[in-house]
Every structure is written in C-alpha cells, then in structure tokens.
Amino acid sequence: MVRGAPMQAFLSSHPLALLCVQAVLVIGTSRLLAVVLRRLGQPLVIAEVLAGITLGPSLLGVFFPSALAMFFPASSLATLGLVSQLGLVFFMFIIGLELEPALLRGLGKSALAISNTSIALPFALGAGVAWWLAPTLSEPGVPLLSFVLFLGVAMSVTAFPVLARILSERGLVHTPVGALAITCAAIDDVTAWCLLALISAVVRSTGLGSAALTVVLAALYCSAMWLVARPLLARLARERTDRRGISQRLVAFTVVLLLLSALATEIIGIHALFGAFFFGVIVPREGGLAHGLRERLEDLVVVLLLPLFFAYSGLRTQIGLLDTPAAWGFCALLTGVAVLGKFGGAMGAARLTGQSWRDSISVGVLMNTRGLMELVVLNIGLDLGVISPKVFTMMVLMALVTTVMTSPLVAWLQRRDTQGRGEGPSLHSS
C-alpha cells in the first residue's frame, strides 16, 4: 500500500504502474480537452497534441515540476519512446491501409497540378527560409544540406488522416472540392514520405557512395514489396478470407510481414515508419483483408498506443525555449511561410487549372492541415539530430496553428456558401 510521498518511490520501482499512469493521464487529459474543443469545432487530434504539451515541460513542468518528475521521469522516456514508436509503426500501417489506391489512379489534371504545386512550393519556400535561418537556428555540426532539405519536407506535409476526418465530420467527402482535396492530400502524403525517406538516407549516410547504396536498396525494397509481397498477399486475401472475415493466423502473418517491412527500411537506412506505411499501401483492397486488418488493429493502436506518442512528443516540446521576441518571431515566420506555401500553392494551382476562386480557396484551406503527420515527421527530424529542440518546438506550434485554422475556416466557407447560393456547386453536398 502506497500513500502520498511514497508514491514517487513506488512509481519509480514499478515501471508497469508508471506506464499505466502515463497512459491514463494523457488519454484522460486529451478526452477532457476534446469535450471543450469539440464545441469549438476542433478535431480530436488538437486535443491530443495539446494534452501532450500540457503534460510536458511547457506547462506541467512550469507549474508543477515535481509532478512532472514523478509522472514522466527522464528514466522512463526511453521506454515511452519505444512503445510509442511501436504504436506509430502500426498507426502508419493503418494510414497506408486507409489510402484508397483508386484515388491515385485516374487523376484529373487539377489534382495532379495541385498536389505537385502544394508539395513543390512549400518545399521551396521552407528550404529557402531554412537556408536563410540556418546560421541562427541550426545546431553547429548539422550539415546545411540536411537542415535545408528536412525543413523543406516538414513544410510540405499534409495530414491525410486529419483531413479525411474533418471532411467526414462535416459531410464534405463526396463534394467535388472535398474529393479533390482528399485526392491531393493522398498524393501529397505518399510524395512527402518518399522525400522524407530520401532525406533520411542522405542524413544517415556517411558519404555519397553510402547514400547512393541506400537509394538503390530502397528502390530494390519497393520493387520487391510491389512485385513479390503484393501478389502474395492478394492470393492469401483471396484464399484465406471468407464471409466470417479474416483468421487470426492471417492477422499474425500480416503482422510478421509488417514488422519485417519496417525492419527492412530501418536497416536500409530510411525510417521504419516508411516501411510500415508502404506495406499498408500495398495490402490488396479486395477480399476484405485491408478492411479486416484495420478493424482489428485500429482501436488498440489509436486508443492506447497513439496517446503515448502524443505524451512523448509533448515531453519533447519545450515552449520555454522560445524565450526571446526573436524566437517567437521566427516561429511566426515559419508558420507564415508554411501557410503561404501550402495554402498559396494549392489555391494557386487550383485556380490556374480552372477551378472557381471559391473552390480554389477551399482546396487551399483544406490542404493546409498539418495534424499528426507533421508531428511524426518532426520527431524523426529530432531523432536524426537534424533539428534542435528549439526548432522542433517552433514547428510543433506551426503544426498546431495550421491544424487549428482549418475547421473554423471550412465552417466559415460553408456558411458563406449557404448565404450566396446559386453560384454553383462548392462545399455543398452534391
């Protein structure tokens, strides 16, 4: 039996109890915040990111440093990181499963132009700003090229899953603009992850030869997955699934393949999460395998393991590091550049390919969502040592602001739409 003061001693000698406390704190906090934020029209992910920040050094650490030391001691970070990364492997797999390959086929001219521009412009702007800010913000010892490329990619991320949820919450999935935005987001997601894999290879490699080897191996890996693993899975999906759904043996087999795929990309030198995501993409959609896997893996991952990732990210976000007006200025600048690149790029391309101004604005607003994907990318950057905790914090705030913006702007566009009816289909269900 433990009371009051001995609680700290108890938790530090009972790692399972500590992990349970951490999970309860972050799940509980985010669900409480979600109750308030839902009234403001914000998606759950905002509550989860905020819960992580609340429980980290930015808030809990400022007001209750002893509580932070008790519930999230430094010694527990390695385990928390590991468990949350295992959760992310499964989460990225599910994100891969959620991608509808049908979206990627039969693309309109608009979708292709918008997605290319909404990657290229923020990448170029992000890389430009990074090149300019590197002397101030980059850690000594980090190659300029790594810093510049990474910030470029980090600016180009679109939160496919959050966007999908916002569209479905507001009943916009089947509107022309909703369908266009979700298609572009899917292409953006795949492109951004490929770029990130490429940059991981560059950052981790010791020389040009090593980087080239990694790229060759990555190409071999992708071909093997596409040409060997995909047909194999398709055969299994046909033979082994019936009306009762998929067997536990098939789930076990898929999990082994998933772990091997994650392992392969980690060994090659691109990130384990890329292997998990790509494996999700190649699982055949016919025969109920993809649907069954999502249904049977999603809940525990989303409900238990993902919150641990938010807690882990929150612990690494130190708003206290932004302690000068200049730092806040850089943070605002990065946010502005991110919005300009993504919103501007998507909107401009939409307008130039013949969409109306109104639809172009809507697409731009939707594509500007960063959400959880940005956090995943930023954590990889911090792990690789490409960005400092300070830049990490700035970029987390950027992700938060751009994601918070989306829902109210969409609501405002919808209202305007309702008032000025008759001007053609836009954010209305068709």
Next chain:
Amino acid sequence: MVRGAPMQAFLSSHPLALLCVQAVLVIGTSRLLAVVLRRLGQPLVIAEVLAGITLGPSLLGVFFPSALAMFFPASSLATLGLVSQLGLVFFMFIIGLELEPALLRGLGKSALAISNTSIALPFALGAGVAWWLAPTLSEPGVPLLSFVLFLGVAMSVTAFPVLARILSERGLVHTPVGALAITCAAIDDVTAWCLLALISAVVRSTGLGSAALTVVLAALYCSAMWLVARPLLARLARERTDRRGISQRLVAFTVVLLLLSALATEIIGIHALFGAFFFGVIVPREGGLAHGLRERLEDLVVVLLLPLFFAYSGLRTQIGLLDTPAAWGFCALLTGVAVLGKFGGAMGAARLTGQSWRDSISVGVLMNTRGLMELVVLNIGLDLGVISPKVFTMMVLMALVTTVMTSPLVAWLQRRDTQGRGEGPSLHSS
C-alpha cells in the same frame, strides 16, 4: 546500411528494430512449430510456449550463444518484460471478458463440489510438497509460508482459455461433460486468482498489520468495482452502444478504467493483472459492450503482445539449471503431484457427486490443463522473488507436460466413447 557483423551494433543502438526482430522471431517460430504440432492435435499455446523456450537460454543459448546475445541481449529484457506485461494486462482483461457469468450462476451440485475439490486438493498437495521440498528448493531468505502458499496456488491453476479452445476445437463445448468442465474451470480461475491476490498481499507486506490493511483495501476495491463501476458501465453500455457497435470514445473510456483498475490493485499490493482480470469480469455482457471490446482489442494483444510474453518467459526458463538427476526427479515429482491433485481431485469429486466413471475421468483430464495461465502465475512468483529460476523452470515444464497431455487423452476418450456406444451420453455432442 548494415551487414553481417555490424548487425549486433545496429540492433543494440536501434531498440525499435530489436523489438521488431524479437517479435518476428517468436511469432515466426511459434507459427512454424504450430504447423507440426497441429498435426499431433496440440493447441497453439504449446507451440508458443515451446517457441519461447527454444529462443531462450535452454536451446538457442546452448547452440548459438552469440545469436542469443544479439537478439535477446540482457539490456533489452526490461523493455521486453514491460511491453509483455502491458500485453498481459489486456490479455487478462480479455480472459475476464470471456468468462460467462451465467456459468457461475445456477451451478449444479457437481460443479460446485468438483471446482472446490479441484482447487483444495492440488493446493493441499502442492503446499505439502513445497513444505517438504523448501529446505532443498527454496532460496534462502524467502519466508517458508510464502513459498508454501505460492506453490499451493501454482498447483491449483486451470487454464480456462486453453480448455475453452480445446473443447471448441473438438466440438465438446455443448456436451454435458464439456459444459461441466468449462464451468468448473471458470470457478477455478476466479478462485485461483483471488488466492493469488491474497498471497501477493502476504508476500509483499512487511508485517501482519500491513497484510491486513491490504486485504481490507482489496475488499474495498472489489466492492467499489462491483457496486460503482459495474452499474456505471451497464448504463454506458445501454446508452452508448447501437447497432453499429461501440464508439471509439467508449473504447477509450473503458481502456482508461481498465488501466486504473490494474493500477489500483498494483498500488494496493495485489497484482495489476488481478485488477485487469476482475475488470473484465464486471463488464456487463448485455448490449454488445463485452463482445465489442473483445473483438476490437483481442487481435493485436494475442498476435503481437502475447508472443512477447512467451519470449520473455522462455528467456527466464533455464532448463540447464536442472543439471542433476535429483533436479529432474523433483521436476517429475512436482508434475506428478500436480496431476494427482488436479486430475484426482476433479475426478474424485465428479464420481462422488454421481457422475459415471467415464464422465468423471473426462472431467479430470480436462481440468488438468494448465496452459498459459500457469505461466502467468509463475512469472508473478519469479517477480515477487518467491520462487527461484530453478523452481520456475521445473514448474514451466510441469505446465507444458500437463497441457500436452490433455488433447491426446481427450482424443483417446472420444475414440473409446465411439467404440463403446450406447453406454450413455458422455463426450458425444448431445
């Protein structure tokens, strides 16, 4: 990129990759073994336990010590243990969910007598043997009472889940004998876990006052769960579930309650797994909540997290410690006593309450299954320091032997049954 020799360095600096390798090894090995063992009529759990032992110091460590050091380094054991314990919390919860409270109500005279006897006799025999063997087998410093009580409980365990699976594989669930055995196993499970909770309290407490406090708190905990948490959940289950199943928010809420329940029992001084199990028992069965939770949590737990527990148990099983004929003799003795107590107790009570000899033998054979539950209990004993790694290994072998025995014996009884038909209903579907 990593090749050959640098693999060890790579794995020791990439904990996520190491965890993936460990999971792939143990899932892969157990599924391969299962293919062979299924032909011999053995359930999956045997393959899983054997896979754990194969990958541990008993086999891999003897023939490929460098592989053992590379794939299961001592530094990874803490994490492996923690992740597998988190998995066990969810597994015990699912076991609790699987218990049909209807089984516990409206018990026949037979069921009550059989379950009481099949706990009491092995407990008494186990405790007796433990008392006799304590000078030889117990570690110095372990109180005699703890050792004796723990081995008593360890002998009384019945594997409710494995038994349920064997019965369902052989189509025996709805035969009179099958129904009787599964009912008794359910009562045995609850009783054994309560005894284990009691003994954890005794072992962990520093004195009689502390033990009494733990028992009082445990009683308070059980009452609070039964009187507060159960009606609350029942209301939620009625209000929040509909034909589309349960919402993710309800799953999140249940997971928080589950973690709190596990945490409460851990803080009180009985084991976290008891809180998880008991919470599973009180989840209302109406309204699809229990069914929905099982469906949405089971796969990831059983497919990914449970194998990590088998690996962890296997690493702690060191058959090499049984290095004298005397040690093997003790191991055989413990196995014999376990069979005598469980099989003898269940069979005797069945016969005395009016079952036929044949049915009594069948009930005895079925109740003798130890399966996974025994491993869970033994790991708790090893963690508490009540039993030594040597006794742990002996008891793991006992669990393996008694579980392996069940399927062939049941098959033999079924065959005999088919030959000598007309002698009344027994192991035939009715």
